[in-house]
Amino acid sequence: MYRKILMRMRMRMRMMNATRKVVVGWAKEYKRYLSTTTTNQILLSPPLVSVDLPEIWGSTSTLYHHHPSQSPVSHAKIINGKSIAEEITSRVASNVKRMKESIGKVPGLAVILVGQRRDSLTYVRNKIKACEEAGIKSVVAEFPDSCAEEDIMTSLSKFNEDPSVHGILVQLPLPEHLDEEKILNLVSLEKDVDGFHPINMGNLSMRGREPLFVPCTPKGCLELLLRSGVEIVGKKAVVIGRSNIVGLPIALLLQRHHATVTIVHACTKNPERITCEADIVVTAAGVPSLIRSSWLKPGAVVIDVGTCPVEDPSAEYGYRLVGDVCYEEALSIVSAVTPVPGGVGPMTIAMLLCNTLDSAKRLYGFT
Template sequence: MTAVRIDGKAIAAELREKIAKEAETLIGETGVVPGIAVVIVGEDPASKVYVASKGKAAKECHFHSVEHALSADIGEAELLDLITKLNEDDAIHGILVQLPLPDHIDEAKVLDLIRPDKDVDGFHPINVGLLTSGARDKAMVPCTPAGTLILAKRAIGNLSGKDAVVIGRSNIVGKPMAALLLAESCTVTIAHSRTQNLEDIVRGADILVAAVGRPQMVKGDWIKEGAVVLDVGMNRIPAPERGEGKTRLVGDVDYDSAAERAGYITPVPGGIGPMTIALLMANTLTAARRKAGLDDLDYAELLG
């Protein structure tokens, strides 16, 4: 069999279009313009490209968007002061601090200062606690896991009763992904690079989420026939066929061999990545709607 390619780029574009329409409605009915502030410290090229993509998406969605580009040698106190000001700014509904931060800044201290209702990354301990305790409707859910879940539901619909394996135990992807799948009534196993008999565990998965950060670690013969494979990995490897010093992006799954066994699979690039930015816009709209006293939207339902 040949897997159906899950086109995250197209689905993300569709979702951003829906969010833009909902934002227009919110602005027209309440006067509330969703606002997002992105803070970037230093000159990391990949981070700057990512921040630019977020700014472009915010503009498409009719959001008020501001960017604070700070020097890499900024003091921790000065950065914390900026976060405090953004917390108090009524025009800003979402605050995102681009990671990683320089070594002299306490990352946890910065993220914990962001007000939970403006924490559109979903990293604040209060949002983590709400998600893992089953109160997802009150939490801000991390963007990458939320987008991954939407792609899984878009592929096969109801996930109830499915065996799901998440490779990766990070606070950013692995743990919240497991919580989301549990909430969908999946039976969930969290594995990682040190899991014994990892191949055998993966072979039992109806749904596989690979978020371990090792290029092409998951081989095709690990995949259960017909499984949904969701590759969160984003790894740059040498590509001499493109010329000296050239590289290319690959996921944590060996796409070509896995696609011969899976039922559905996300590519890298063009799979989970675009959904992460779309869900950042969704979280910002959610924050604005909550501030206006409105109910949350079901973004999976918006996509149909």
């Protein structure tokens, strides 16, 4: 028995060494992947399973260089989400054009809009406009605030069956009387371009699994990080906020990319002390100027998903949009930060276009 155990342990050691080689190979491959994009490749983010890593404790740490805390930087890089989103949108447009020329089809997006919320109206208008610019066909089904759940379900079912619709989006939040879970679960998995279906969320969270769609805002945040050359593997990331549509999926995504992730939320004690140790901060609390300079580690990279209107008599409409981060304070401390507006916002829409294009490509087997 003793000899058997010993043999098993030796075998395990051999396996670990073999796996270590795999990891080294993977790390090289990952870097190579991120540094090259083919013509048809719009995003930098690779399939999630391709970045999965075997868990070898204590042996992989040497693979990743440790960058000691950087000293305060005077010139933070402003991550220009608007121009990155424009670049992506134009690549989507040329893909759509190529698809149309080659197979006579274009991607189609269907939007379900309930009620007259001003913010929702604005978001939907922007999405439709972006679709038009990229050559994606779009259709909006509008319902009054007081509509019956069944009407939405019927409309959804039609879109699910419509072969010219490749993406379906239910603009959230829905009025209180509607069962959001029930409605979202009805969206065909293959058309769930918002990535909120529990199967997509489950596959986003589990190693070895690939969701058909990653939610747009988290995907946009990741793309901003990758395009800004931010190393994620082994970095301490703090996600502020744990909503189903932003905080949670971005945490899962960073985790799949091998960051050490902490989610800070409203019940967290002393969130400042936790956040100020993070190399990467993604904040989606929706609390204007929550993140002061004391929350940030010198040299950190900050992605600000927050967008809140605050009164400002000097602004054109009496208010302006601000993020979660005290932008001016952050500029003197961090190495890179997204502005609000012009940071994450445009990326969300660009990712929606990507997801819709990907869905159509998948359906038609078009590469």
